[in-house]
Structures are given as C-alpha cells and as structure tokens.
Amino acid sequence: MSPTNASTNASSARPSPAEVSRRLDRAEALCAARGAQLTALRREVLELLLLRQGSAKAYDLQDDLRQRHGRVAPTTVYRALEFLMEQQLVHRVDTLNCFVVCNLDPQPHDHPHEHTMMLVCSRCGQVTEVHDPAATEAIGRALQTDAPGFRAMDIEIKGLCAACQSAPASS
Ligand SMILES: [Zn+2]
Ligand SMILES: [Zn+2]
Structure with missing residues (x-):
C-alpha cells in the first residue's frame, strides 16, 4: 500500500467559497452516515478552519467566531473541535498547538481512531498529513524494545519541508 501524501495547506491559497461549502x-x-450530527456551530468552526487555509490555533478560531457573533465562551470552540476530532475531520498537531483539517478528501478515515502521522516543518510551520500504516506499525514495533507497553498512536515528525530546505535561511 502506498502512502497518500497531500499538504494540509499551511501555505496554500485560501479555498474558494464553492470549495468550502x-x-x-x-x-x-x-x-x-455515522449517526453523528454536524450542528450549525460545529459546521461553522470547521468552516472557519477551512477559511484559515486548514490550519489554526483554537484562539484564532475563537476570534473569528467572536467577530461574527460577539462574545463566545472559550469552551464553545473547544467542544466543537473535540467533536470534529472525534470524527477525524480535524486533527490536533501538538508540536504547533494547532488544529488542521484532515486532508483525506473525499475519502475519509476508515474508522474513527485511525492513526495519523504529521510532518511538521520547523521553519514555516507547514503540516503534511501522511497515511502510512506500515510506518506507524514499524515505529510501534521498534518501541516495544525501548518502551514496552507504550502504544504509539498519532506521530508527529519535525523537520524541514522541501521549500524551506531550498530557500536561503532567513534571520
Ligand atoms: Zn486525517
Ligand atoms: Zn517549511
């Protein structure tokens, strides 16, 4: 099985309204289809994330929501994100403390807790979601020697994206 790689948009253009809807x-x-409900609020949080090119921090989304509706409780955004993560429509990237829209489109994750692997560029913050069950399993197996009982779930790998490697270092 070959991995499906696609950029999760940190540096791509803002999606068109037609694409968002x-x-x-x-x-x-x-x-x-899964018996869950994408309520108006959950849908709106996903929309705001898409409008931010698929990657944002929770407080950015909260700001966006506040601009549209006035005061918004912090838990509102977190609860919506929680739901979107359960449905694997959104993933959290701990390394950057941000949320990204899943790049599996139109074919979603097969099951709700499929493991993800995120390649995070340390310089530009671009996140690339990669689906490679063999690699995830290999890491899990390798860990059994070093950390028996530890179960690898989502994996984040820090590095430099191709564009940043070929760009001159800025400072
Ligand atoms: Zn995904
Ligand atoms: Zn980069």
Missing part, C-alpha cells in the same frame, strides 16, 4: 456538505453527510 463542498467540504462542509461532505462533512455533514459523513457525520450523518
């Missing part, structure tokens, strides 16, 4: 409709249908 297509993604939202698809997410809603996916949730419905």
Whole structure:
C-alpha cells in the first residue's frame, strides 16, 4: 500500500467559497452516515478552519467566531473541535498547538481512531498529513524494545519541508 501524501495547506491559497461549502456538505453527510450530527456551530468552526487555509490555533478560531457573533465562551470552540476530532475531520498537531483539517478528501478515515502521522516543518510551520500504516506499525514495533507497553498512536515528525530546505535561511 502506498502512502497518500497531500499538504494540509499551511501555505496554500485560501479555498474558494464553492470549495468550502463542498467540504462542509461532505462533512455533514459523513457525520450523518455515522449517526453523528454536524450542528450549525460545529459546521461553522470547521468552516472557519477551512477559511484559515486548514490550519489554526483554537484562539484564532475563537476570534473569528467572536467577530461574527460577539462574545463566545472559550469552551464553545473547544467542544466543537473535540467533536470534529472525534470524527477525524480535524486533527490536533501538538508540536504547533494547532488544529488542521484532515486532508483525506473525499475519502475519509476508515474508522474513527485511525492513526495519523504529521510532518511538521520547523521553519514555516507547514503540516503534511501522511497515511502510512506500515510506518506507524514499524515505529510501534521498534518501541516495544525501548518502551514496552507504550502504544504509539498519532506521530508527529519535525523537520524541514522541501521549500524551506531550498530557500536561503532567513534571520
Ligand atoms: Zn486525517
Ligand atoms: Zn517549511
């Protein structure tokens, strides 16, 4: 099985309104098929994340929401993100303390807790979601020697993206 690689958009253009609503409709249908409900608020948080080119911190989304609706409780955004993560429509990248839209489109994760591997560029912050079960399993197996009982789930790898490697260092 070959990995499917696609950039999770940290540096790509803002999606068109048609693209955003297509993604939202698809997410809603996916949730419905799983017996879950993409409520108006959850849908809006996903929309805001898409409008931020697929990657944002929770407080950015909270700001966006506040601009549209006035005061918003901090838990509002977190609860919506929590749901979106359960549905694997969104993933959290701990390294950057941010949230990214899943890049599996139109084919979603097969099951709700499929492991993800995130390649994070230390310089520009671009996040690339990679799906390579063999690599994830290999890491899990290798860990059994060093850390028996530790179960690898989501993996984040820090490095430099191709663009940053060929760009002159800025400072
Ligand atoms: Zn994903
Ligand atoms: Zn980079």
